[in-house]
Amino acid sequence: MSTATNTGNRTKAFISLQSSVDFVVTSTTSQVMDRASAYLTAGFPVHLRGPAGTGKTTLALHIAAQFQRPVMLIVGDEQFTSSDLVGEQNGYRYRRVVDRYIHSVVKYEEDAVQQWVDNRLTTACREGFTLVYDEFTRSRPEANNVLLAVLEERLLVLPTSTGRNSYLKVHPEFRAIFTSNPQEYAGVHELPDALSDRLITIDLDYYDRETEVTITQSNSGLPLDEAARVVDLVREFRSSGEYDQAPTLRACIMIARVTALQGLLPSSGDPRFAQICLDILESKMDFSIKNRARRMNQRKMLLQLIEHHATRVMPEQTGL
Template sequence: MKYVPTHKRVVRGKRIHETVEERHSKLELEKRTPELSIERVEAEFLVPTIEIFVETEQVRRLKDRVKLWIKVGYPPHIVGPTGCGKTTLAMQVARELGRPTVWINGDEQMTTTDLIGGYSEMEAESVRDRFVHNVMLAKDRTKFTWVDNPLTLACKYGYTLVYNEFSRAKPEANNVLLSVLEENILELPTMFGDERYIKVHPDFTAIFTSNSIEYAGVHKPQDALLDRMVDIYMDYYDFDTEVKIVQAHTGMPLQEAKKVVKAVRILREKLPEPHKPGTRAEIMICQGLNAMDGYSKEDLEQIYMDILATKIGEPKELLKKGGLIREILSETYGDA
């Protein structure tokens, strides 16, 4: 059937449909401007904020090394034992670069989609067109919306990406990083046409952190990727730095803070690598002690046990360690 207009139609009010041109210009705009404000991006990707950053000579030197390699153009990969201060250092450097920071935490389940994004929103759209009073046009459409994840956001807009616990993700999930670091191109495998390749923004920076290889759940990243980074090995900070960190977080008086750091450091010496307690254990012990209204020798032992047992793991070994903790406490606090 052919529709033959019999009289000139007058359309009142505003048109409810966009023209194709309007739709396109909007798409262009959507492509160019980040749709989320940086506050939302940071909240969405649970970017941890570093409120307390202690900077001693040792910390500053390490920080400058990380920044040096960024300046040269190689992403730094901070490697060290749990609780030595890798994440804090990475976040602080990221902040000092002055660009928005996005964040990924690697784990066993992580996939490329978690890094780049995907079609994660589905929108059903119905169009009911009654432009012509006796003709009804009905159309149902399903629209998939692409949502950027941190790597894509960082590459597109020149953000700083902190990829924490990078070696906990399976190596294949990280393959997408190869072309980013080598050719400055991000490939979105599930996209088509022009949108498949994104040229990496000149302000893009990536900082990686990893636990040393002897930790459970750590994968060895592919050599090709490691080859494009600069590994910066760090260890626990020196005694004075740790005391300052503990004090900054807990307000513990100097002499008390020193005792806690000393005790934990002795224990660290005595335990094998994956069980060594880090700076966080010292902070937590001080918080426990602070919350008590004075403490006896038993209280002290209990606080240390509570914190160190969780940090050290393996209940089987606990009794042995119970004896060890008692020994160390009498060494640091005296027998009184």
């Protein structure tokens, strides 16, 4: 966010969304987008929930872009408090009055008042922006309590007793999109019932093969059949269950993009491709000295998967 200048003018920033050339809409994502847009148009906040790597944030940004309103993006954080959402009293404003109404009498009057500074939720409610609150369950539940009245009564209760209006009527065009990981993920707090009850939650799972291939091909530049090799490799690794962190679509894109940038093709005979796959996929298992045998078995399985899905014959061996 831009900083305010000292000229008296205040500078505020908002996000203007623009789809990249890599972004693709498949039938699966289009259906989710249509459902979410319908709920938001009806005035209900939408919550996209799903495991990491299922495109929740990208989908949330794409849904927000459909409304053609400025966007406020907030990323949940353990250290968040209510003031990080709504704002706080920050700094002082000094006022000095010199009264010379009677020429022989000079009257000075000085006072200082605290100045309120809006934060992103307040700005979005006031101006009617679209709020995208990414990973909002990573913030502590009490920090998100201010959302209860915003989403139900359409009223933002400001934590200040000064001033005539400590309440802000939420703009009719204000919309909110939330994303979160399942609760079993590290650093994720339980979603309070009161807040959960106000949201329409759409559960997202890993995309089907066709969607993953299309997205991987679009984000990497590999030919479609070569991208399909990478996706099949990762999907079979995911279905094996031999990992501690599930390999996601991000892993497909990483492998495919690096392969394409290196001028390679997915081939089991190319040690460089095999090394790329191992670097990206082996980290899905916890590293432990005591667990060396399991790690070796996992590497063996990965090499077999690479052999199976990238059967292009190359003269040299992987050497791994």
